[in-house]
Amino acid sequence: MVRFRRLRRDGRIRSLVRETRLHPGDFVYPLFVIEGEGIENPVESMPGVFQYSIDRLPGILEQVKEAGIGGILLFGIPAHKDPQGSQAYAQDGITQRAVGFIREKYPEIYVIADVCLCEYTSHGHCGMVCGEEILNDETLPLLAKMAVSLAEAGADMIAPSDMMDGRVGAIRKALDEAGYIQTPIMAYSAKFASAYYGPFRDAAHSAPGFGDRKSYQMDPANGKEALREIRADQEEGADLVMVKPALAYLDVLKEAVLRYDMPMAVYNVSGEYAMVKAAAANGWIDERRIVMENLTAMKRAGAKIIISYHALDAAGWCREEENPVS
Ligand code: PBG
Numbered sequence: 001m002v003r004f005r006r007l008r009r010d011g012r013i014r015s016l017v018r019e020t021r022l023h024p025g026d027f028v029y030p031l032f033v034i035e036g037e038g039i040e041n042p043v044e045s046m047p048g049v050f051q052y053s054i055d056r057l058p059g060i061l062e063q064v065k066e067a068g069i070g071g072i073l074l075f076g077i078p079a080h081k082d083p084q085g086s087q088a089y090a091q092d093g094i095t096q097r098a099v100g101f102i103r104e105k106y107p108e109i110y111v112i113a114d115v116c117l118c119e120y121t122s123h124g125h126c127g128m129v130c131g132e133e134i135l136n137d138e139t140l141p142l143l144a145k146m147a148v149s150l151a152e153a154g155a156d157m158i159a160p161s162d163m164m165d166g167r168v169g170a171i172r173k174a175l176d177e178a179g180y181i182q183t184p185i186m187a188y189s190a191k192f193a194s195a196y197y198g199p200f201r202d203a204a205h206s207a208p209g210f211g212d213r214k215s216y217q218m219d220p221a222n223g224k225e226a227l228r229e230i231r232a233d234q235e236e237g238a239d240l241v242m243v244k245p246a247l248a249y250l251d252v253l254k255e256a257v258l259r260y261d262m263p264m265a266v267y268n269v270s271g272e273y274a275m276v277k278a279a280a281a282n283g284w285i286d287e288r289r290i291v292m293e294n295l296t297a298m299k300r301a302g303a304k305i306i307i308s309y310h311a312l313d314a315a316g317w318c319r320e321e322e323n324p325v326s
């Protein structure tokens with residue numbers, strides 16, 4: 001008889017045959033930076049997540065450093081919004097200043113800058129708007145300008161999340177022309193029009209003012225189309241590609257991992273985080289075990305980079321679990 005249980009008898013042997021192990025360096029921690037001073041606003045729908053003004057960043061950045069996390073993903077919340085999202089590409093914009101601050105004070109932290117207009121536009125859409133339509137080609141130069149301004153501010157990596165067609169190519173070209181040939185692009189390639197982004201839109205003040213994002217983000221029903229999106233971004237010059245959200249789309253991630261050779265990232269989004277935190281707060285689930293199981297599943301499916309609001313907690317738990325007898 002094949003006795004699988006021989007290799008499950010105790011923690012020592014389970015550890016020896018374990019196929020997937022999480023490491024703090026796998027994680028990227030998203031951070032929300034807001035205009036103002038002395039601000040550390042809790043995000044109600046995301047317990048444990050805050051909006052920080054730049055002067056309050058050191059507390060959380062020390063924790064990131066201490067935890068050995070692979071990087072941070074920055075989202076800025078400007079004081080003023082307009083139809084063109086001009087604060088997104090202003091050299092003294094909130095995100096540019098935050099990147100500059102971190103670059104100077106925490107040069108060892110890897111800074112990924114999200115590129116999208118929705119936090120900066122008065123209508124809350126990810127691109128320029130004409131009537132009810134979200135314009136594609138007119139948006140590309142603004143995204144490219146934003147990417148260059150963030151690279152100039154000192155961002156290590158650029159992560160476009162807008163889902164306009166052709167944006168990776170436009171951003172790559174602009175970065176290269178500005179001399180940032182070594183700045184990688186992590187494209188949110190398979191980004192689905194998901195209800196799981198709800199809490200993020202509270203955190204980043206980025207809910208669309210009319211309509212929804214279904215004319216640019218992907219239909220959750222489409223797996224093959226996700227592979228085409230990934231291929232297109234790869235051809236346009238993306239260095240890494242992302243699948244987002246994570247848990248409901250691990251099939252897409254796995255297929256992409258089997259098909260393409262480039263490193264894949266996955267975004268464990270705000271709604272996924274909120275559900276776990278809410279159930280844990282009610283005592284209905286064991287938060288630590290659920291989080292580690294979810295994150296392990298993402299890595300098992302092939303993610304090299306896991307972007308998660310659980311990153312700080314999970315980094316601590318990974319280290320405890322290095323004790324082989326667990
Ligand atoms: C903005 C953006 C969103 C997220 C990352 N960048 C929201 C959206 O597209 O509406 C979602 C992240 C999360 O839910 O944690 N383009």
Ligand code: ZN
Nearest residue numbers: 116117118126
């Ligand atoms: Zn957006």
